[in-house]
Amino acid sequence: xxxxxxxxxxxxxxxxxxxxxxxxxxxxxxxxxxxxxxxxxxxxxxxxxxxxxxxxxxxxxxxxxxxxxxxxxxxxxxxxxxxxxxxxxxxxxxxxxxxxxxxxxxxxxxxxxxxxxxxxxxxxxxxxxxxxxxxxxxxxxxxxxxxxxxxxxxxxxxxxxxxxxxxxxxxxxxxxxxxxxxxxxxxxxxxxxxxxxxxxxxxxxxxxxxxxxxxxxxxxxxxxxxxxxxxxxxxxxxxxxxxxxxxxxxxxxxxxxx
Amino acid sequence: xxxxxxxxxxxxxxxxxxxxxxxxxxxxxxxxxxxxxxxxxxxxxxxxxxxxxxxxxxxxxxxxxxxxxxxxxxxxxxxxxxxxxxxxxxxxxxxxxxxxxxxxxxxxxxxxxxxxxxxxxxxxxxxxxxxxxxxxxxxxxxxxxxxxxxxxxxxxxxxxxxxxxxxxxxxxxxxxxxxxxxxxxxxxxxxxxxxxxxxxxxxxxxxxxxxxxxxxxxxxxxxxxxxxxxxxxxxxxxxxxxxxxxxxxxxxxxxxxx
DNA sequence: GAAAGTGTGTTGTATATACATATATATACG
DNA sequence: CGTATATATATGTATATACAACACACTTTC
Numbered sequence: 001x002x003x004x005x006x007x008x009x010x011x012x013x014x015x016x017x018x019x020x021x022x023x024x025x026x027x028x029x030x031x032x033x034x035x036x037x038x039x040x041x042x043x044x045x046x047x048x049x050x051x052x053x054x055x056x057x058x059x060x061x062x063x064x065x066x067x068x069x070x071x072x073x074x075x076x077x078x079x080x081x082x083x084x085x086x087x088x089x090x091x092x093x094x095x096x097x098x099x100x101x102x103x104x105x106x107x108x109x110x111x112x113x114x115x116x117x118x119x120x121x122x123x124x125x126x127x128x129x130x131x132x133x134x135x136x137x138x139x140x141x142x143x144x145x146x147x148x149x150x151x152x153x154x155x156x157x158x159x160x161x162x163x164x165x166x167x168x169x170x171x172x173x174x175x176x177x178x179x180x181x182x183x184x185x186x187x188x189x190x191x192x193x194x195x196x197x198x199x200x201x202x203x204x205x206x207x208x209x210x211x212x213x214x215x216x217x218x219x220x221x222x223x224x225x226x227x228x229x230x231x232x233x234x235x236x237x238x239x240x241x242x243x244x245x246x247x248x249x250x251x252x253x254x255x256x257x258x
Numbered sequence: 259x260x261x262x263x264x265x266x267x268x269x270x271x272x273x274x275x276x277x278x279x280x281x282x283x284x285x286x287x288x289x290x291x292x293x294x295x296x297x298x299x300x301x302x303x304x305x306x307x308x309x310x311x312x313x314x315x316x317x318x319x320x321x322x323x324x325x326x327x328x329x330x331x332x333x334x335x336x337x338x339x340x341x342x343x344x345x346x347x348x349x350x351x352x353x354x355x356x357x358x359x360x361x362x363x364x365x366x367x368x369x370x371x372x373x374x375x376x377x378x379x380x381x382x383x384x385x386x387x388x389x390x391x392x393x394x395x396x397x398x399x400x401x402x403x404x405x406x407x408x409x410x411x412x413x414x415x416x417x418x419x420x421x422x423x424x425x426x427x428x429x430x431x432x433x434x435x436x437x438x439x440x441x442x443x444x445x446x447x448x449x450x451x452x453x454x455x456x457x458x459x460x461x462x463x464x465x466x467x468x469x470x471x472x473x474x475x476x477x478x479x480x481x482x483x484x485x486x487x488x489x490x491x492x493x494x495x496x497x498x499x500x501x502x503x504x505x506x507x508x509x510x511x512x513x514x515x516x
Numbered sequence: 517g518a519a520a521g522t523g524t525g526t527t528g529t530a531t532a533t534a535c536a537t538a539t540a541t542a543t544a545c546g
Numbered sequence: 547c548g549t550a551t552a553t554a555t556a557t558g559t560a561t562a563t564a565c566a567a568c569a570c571a572c573t574t575t576c
Contacts, residue, residue, distance in 0.1 A: 026558080026559060026560090027559080027560070028559080028560085052525080052526060052527085053526075053527070054525085054526080062560080062561090063560060063561045063562070064561090064562090065560070065561065065562085066559085066560060066561075068527085068528085068529095069559090069560095071527090072528090076334075082526095082527065082528090083526090083527080083568090083569085084526070084527045084528060084567065084568050084569080085525080085526050085527065085567075085568035085569035085570075086525095086526065086527080086568080086569060086570085087525095087526065087527080088526090088527080107298070200458065200480070201480065201502055202460040202461075202478040202479050202480040202481075202500075202502035203460075203478055203502055204476065204478055218462065218476045220460040220461055220462055220478030220479065220502070221460050221478065222458070222459065222460040222480075223460075242460075244459055244460035244461060244478070284528080284529060284530085285529080285530070286529080286530085310555080310556060310557085311556075311557070312555085312556080320530080320531090321530065321531045321532070322531090322532090323530070323531065323532085324529085324530060324531080326557085326558085326559095327529090327530095329557090330558090340556095340557065340558095341538085341539080341556085341557080342537065342538045342539075342556070342557040342558065343537075343538035343539030343540075343555075343556050343557065344538080344539055344540080344555095344556065344557080345539095345555090345556065345557085346556090346557080
């Protein structure tokens with residue numbers, strides 16, 4: 001029963017003429033569609049073990065490199081999780097899933113040919129509240145580092161970076177000079193980030209944040225909460241606040257396979 | 259001068275012990291880093307032609323498949339643009355670059371085990387204003403379809419979908435029943451989307467939008483402007499407005515290569 | 517019983533090869 | 547001059563092969 005993927009993916013049925021008249025989909029795409037189908041119809045629930053590459057080679061009749069490409073792309077898309085030496089598993093479903101790249105705000109501003117500078121507002125050691133402990137995966141009351149930095153684009157305040165850092169993984173955090181190098185850059189060197197999580201919301205700024213950003217009480221802001229992992233441990237949890245009128249989050253996509 | 263990438267990418271220098279002690283980066287990653295370096299330091303500006311795969315094979319000494327993987331991944335990351343038969347070029351710099359997946363709000367609500375229904379507010383033919391003409395890539399005054407739909411999650415208004423559609427590509431748009439099938443689903447069938455663009459902002463809703471969403475005048479909202487292409491032509495331009503307190507945009511990432 | 521070694525299965529990467537497909541350019545022909 | 551037609555170049559995909567890296571179960575050894 002080689003090469004039977006259980007559903008026709010080569011034609012988009014009754015699509016209007018002039019559009020969608022593509023030939024058959026590439027093989028690696030057929031494999032992706034088949035697996036996405038199994039996931040979507042609930043046949044393969046989260047944490048389900050996906051057949052190994054060699055099993056899929058036998059089942060589908062394609063080469064291992066083709067199977068590998070399909071599985072690899074589904075992994076970067078966040079649909080699968082792979083562990084070397086162990087296997088491939090269906091990832092747990094995310095809400096409004098999105099894939100972000102992680103950037104350094106200083107680089108972004110530099111790319112716009114603008115000047116960047118940072119003002120350090122706070123730089124302290126504290127002990128974790130319940131919320132912070134959960135966010136960082138440490139126990140309550142354990143030491144945490146806390147920094148608040150305002151980033152400027154051509155002398156215009158553009159971001160408040162409110163960050164908590166796990167001292168076990170980054171013991172020298174407080175000794176750094178973050179007017180020279182952003183925390184993001186420093187942390188990337190110390191603990192190469194392997195994974196992360198974002199939540200984007202629209203909010204109103206707190207009074208002290210309004211002061212720092214020089215905005216009014218009703219100005220909507222873009223809030224990005226970002227947690228970053230390195231080797232399965234949370235390195236840092238940041239709250240990035242942008243004034244709505246001065247920042248946009250641009251993006252693009254290709255081949256939304258959903 | 260084979261295999262000289264001009265910068266050491268194999269070690270992360272003085273990183274703290276216990277973290278970042280990875281061996282040399284894989285070859286395809288070295289190629290990515292080299293190209294990203296050329297782009298970042300301005301050596302290869304936007305629209306600059308990147309050496310062809312076979313040229314890079316000669317220059318770097320790696321196999322074409324390795325070069326191809328690097329260029330392919332840089333393309334999905336949005337750093338490069340490739341055209342078959344033509345060449346590879348540096349993409350124009352985006353602000354805060356991000357990669358989104360495109361989802362159907364009805365599917366999302368169903369995934370949360372909630373009920374979804376849609377209320378059609380407007381459904382009309384009009385002629386394109388200057389702004390709409392630019393967004394859709396048609397001439398000013400040409401006919402456009404316009405729909406406004408409110409989506410409900412368990413009877414709670416959760417999104418205003420304000421959409422303009424190119425009639426040349428989707429002539430039967432106004433005849434559809436969007437209380438049964440969302441415009442997104444319908445459009446995906448008619449014109450398989452090949453590419454798209456997002457801009458995310460935090461805004462305040464207009465008075466008529468506040469009424470539809472049952473929110474106050476100062477409630478910050480998440481605004482997603484989304485344009486969708488099919489075969490190089492703009493199919494539709496949508497403005498998706500979410501009340502800030504009722505929606506979050508979640509995401510995750512892996513291996514931010516920047 | 518605990519530690520060290522061994523084997524097997526899995527993913528991760530790299531290469532050589534081949535052919536398909538798209539685009540642009542040069543060439544021949546009318 | 548205009549239009550086919552061939553040719554070169556570039557990307558896109560598919561395969562076979564090989565080895566490396568890692569995890570886990572099992573066996574041996576002390």
